[in-house]
Amino acid sequence: MKIKAYAIKEKGGKPAPFYYEREIGDNEVSVKIIYCSVARGDVQFISNDWGDTKFPLVPGHEIVGVVEETGANVTALKTGDRVGIGYQQEACFECEFCKAGNEQFCVQQKVICVDCYGGLADHIIVDNRFAFKLPSALYSANAVPLLSSGVTVYSAIERAQLPDRAVVGVLGAGGLGQLAIRFLHKMGHEVYVFSHSLEKKEMINQLGAEFVLSSNADNITAINKQFDFIISTLNVPYDPDTFLRLLKPQGKFCLVASPLNKTPVSLGLLYDYVQRTIYGNYVGSRKNMTDMLNFAAKHHIESEVEVMPFHKMNEAIEKVKAGEVNIRLILENHE
CATH class of the missing domain: 3.90.180.10 (Medium-chain alcohol dehydrogenases, catalytic domain)
Structure with missing residues (x-):
């Protein structure tokens, strides 16, 4: 052909x-x-x-x-x-x-x-x-x-095995980030979105999440929450340490995108009194795809x-x- x-x-x-x-x-x-x-x-x-x-x-x-x-x-x-x-x-x-x-x-x-x-x-x-x-x-x-994008963030979230009504964060509100917000919200979690784009605040709120202006570090540290899970969809340089500190003990930080250049991480933030986890996620299995499509159809995502x-x-x-x-x-x- x-x-x-x-x-x-x-x-x-x-x-x-x-x-x-x-x-x-x-x-x-x-x-x-x-x-x-x-x-x-x-x-x-x-x-x-x-x-x-x-x-x-x-x-x-x-x-x-x-x-x-x-x-x-x-x-x-x-x-x-x-x-x-x-x-x-x-x-x-x-x-x-x-x-x-x-x-x-x-x-x-x-x-x-x-x-x-x-x-x-x-x-x-x-x-x-x-x-x-x-x-x-x-x-x-x-x-x-x-x-x-959908299967990538869905399978990443599934791997976290989150408790009900988890406190979760999404870094970035582009294509990957917006789908992560939608999935997490429909799963019943409390969602915070960290973005440097103030113009995205209304859209993020409409998706069922709280907007945090990440261009000001004080906005991040002012959050009086301990996060169960944070997913990063960013492909621009940022400081992972800032967000690792927001995780509760045994909290999980997942990467579905990354900057092209090497990104330093303070390893002590993973083990010192906390036992936190960092993991990456690469697309998903065929089962992940089928489950994701069915979930999206059911919840109009x-x-x-x-x-x-x-x-x-x-x-x-x-x-x-x-x-x-x-x-x-x-x-x-x-x-």
Whole structure:
């Protein structure tokens, strides 16, 4: 099958028409792409910020589309099904991690932007086990960010095993942060959001959280709370020690993003009279994805999005690169 896509040929380049051949395997499905996000992560892949981008690069790691063709062994999906596809496209299903239900750690996994082509295209062919049928309660465009950002923060929160009515903090209120706020609020927790953007206060309050202006250290230290859990969605430099001090004994600090440069941490804040934990979270398993989509559908959790036509992909990339968007940009493909 000949697939029309849009690829970046070199670091920092712009997408241009690109064609590649891909046959449908027995366990695979061909999906007509209807919506694809342009996220901060895509821009960082274009800039090769992590050093593992493979060019030509077809970005787009959050996708919603419709199944057009299925392989011989596919029984869980049929033509016409609406599906979501995230960052991971393949796993071996034979290694210790796959057998334990942690396919996201598979040593043979293939992920968009590093091993395979993404959603800036008319179609994508993917293992059917990584194409997830969307609950009918979710709107297609608004559900797109759930496929990577959503599963990342949801699985991070699940790993914390929080008590009822926990006191929790979210660092940053961008795409990841807003979804973390929504999930934590609907789970019944007391949510505080630390952001340097005063203009986000109203939005954060509407999502059910308390706003804390983090550009002033006094605002942080003035909080008379001990936190069970703090999740950081920041990819800009900050001081983790400030927030580790807010955690109660045995409190947990989770990273789902990080600055590109090394970030120092005072290790004594983890063990001195406290037994705190720092952990990172990488996307999620297929079970995490299914659980997250069902939870989102039940509680009407979706992202605020700006939808642009596919042909404005360059404009969308530049807007994200310049930090000119507070909500997720979604490209709609009518071709």
